[in-house]
Amino acid sequence: MKIYDLFKEALRSVLSNKLRSGLTILGIIIGISAVISMLSIGEGAKRQLAQSIESLGSNILTVFPGIIQPGRGIVSAGRGTAQSLKMKDVEAIKKIDGVKAVSPEIIRRFQIISSAGKNTNSSVLGVMPEYLEVRNSKIQSGRFFQEGDIKGISRNAVLGPTVAQDLFGEEDPIGKTIRINKVSFKVIGVLEPKGSVGFMNPDEVVLIPLTTMQKILTGSEYLSQIAVQAQSSDLVEPLKEEITKVLIKEHRVSPDNPDFSVIASQEFLNTFNALINTMTIFLASIAAISLLVGGIGIMNMMLTSVTERTKEIGLRKAIGAKNKEILLQFLIESLVLTLIGGLLGIILGILISIVVSKFANITSQVSIFSIILAFGFSSAVGIIFGYWPAKKAANLDPITALRYE
């Protein structure tokens, strides 16, 4: 029997009961499109995150007090609780070869009130002039801190664009006064918008000189984190080791039990990717279950079809069809069903991911991998779930089948 004739027979029988075939195919469409859209959303989230990390700078290392293990639990565990980083660590790091710039930072959340009486709750960062370079930020209007602001413990503040909008609306905030924790500051500049990076929003901050933070707002000299910019991204790994070595010496702690952590931005990416992968696999597994149900629908339909066509199978055998040819005929029939379902499912899946990224503000990315996966999956479903009914048909005794009423 020729392949062409097999497909023609399969198509004829699929089309002979359009409603039943359609409903069965619908099961596959739902399964495949769910898998595709889940994988696409996962892929999109990964891309978005990679871009955000890229915008933060791929050559950034961050030193945190306490022990943080990316890839294991929450990244910010222990943040702020341990107090081990000081300005002398910054000086030590600056001396390491390959370090371009160092930005020591102290982060606290405070209530901020504008002169107009509006208020907001925001992260306040005590920073040095190096902040702009290391954090890849730019000034939109006004000016940034200079050495004089640090030395003079000036009460000047630079606002993130979101905070500026919250406190002053359309007004120009430069020269206006804000109160952070009841202390007055003069706004000297506004940052350019950068967009959220998933776990922290660099637009929703108020920057003040590090010394002002230490002396006036917190009364403590301990740093929340030290961001280190490497001269190139190749140097990130060696620098990580070097910084660890230097700080262990500075802090006089055992190398097995340091009181700080050095984390490269790439590691954040890996941590979040691992998290997104877990979520994607979880969601895709749920979607795959619906594909499984669709497969059971195929098997159900094929079993019914075999029973209904027992007499036909008997006749085909009487005129010389071999068992293998009967098997192939029914197998191709279920394969045709799943391939039609798979194709429509892929189209629907792509549409769903487009709609989701348009209206739900979630980036989605349809990957060739997910399409190949879905196509392979649907053919596998067709063959696996079609095999048993086809085998049943092929093994029918021709005489019994001919007599079947």
Add this chain to the structure above:
Amino acid sequence: MIKLEKITKIYKNSEIETIALKNIDLEIKEREFVAIMGPSGSGKSTLMHIIGCLDKPTSGKYYLQNQDVSKLSDDELAEIRKNKIGFVFQAFNLLPRMKVIEQVELPLVYSGIGYKERRERAIKALRDSGFPEKFWEYYPNQLSGGMQQRVAIARALVNDPLIILADEPTGNLDTKTGEIVLDTFQRLNFEFGKTIVVVTHEEYVAKHAERIILIKDGELIDDYKVKDRIIINHNYHTLK
């Protein structure tokens, strides 16, 4: 051409053994028109299934064109059915979704013959079995029983088989349309020299054959030439 030697068929159903055929010796020559006759349950259908290679005997030997086919595998038997045997059934057994012409082509599909040759041979088979051309594109449910059976005959004929085996071919038809079908068999026998074996329980039908084999309780009890044979149309040019 067909030679059965001590063919026995026993059906085993859990504990009970049913002897369907007992030591059947039988020979059918080429171009013969034979009727296998017997009451229901006599084993005549079983005999037809064995002759048609749909079933295997429990013991005994079956030579088809001097080839022992009694021990062949399922696939080998399918091959023989495809090339050497044409079946006509009581219930016509046409496929509801296929047009007449496609029904007749179907056996050729399993022979792997291309579309064009299939169509040509199907047309020839339909013409040979005297099936009117205007119904070629019809579906089975648009045809009368007699017409449907003639489609089945054309389908049995399309592979140019050695034997045409008909199991109660007139069982679902009235006398008049039954005669048309029997006439078709006689014509195929006279004009094309086809070997025809008809299984029936009606003596009237059996009398259209030239020889009657009588089966009762699984045993061959008589084998004789029909003396007062009914020949429907005497104008056929006889090859014999």
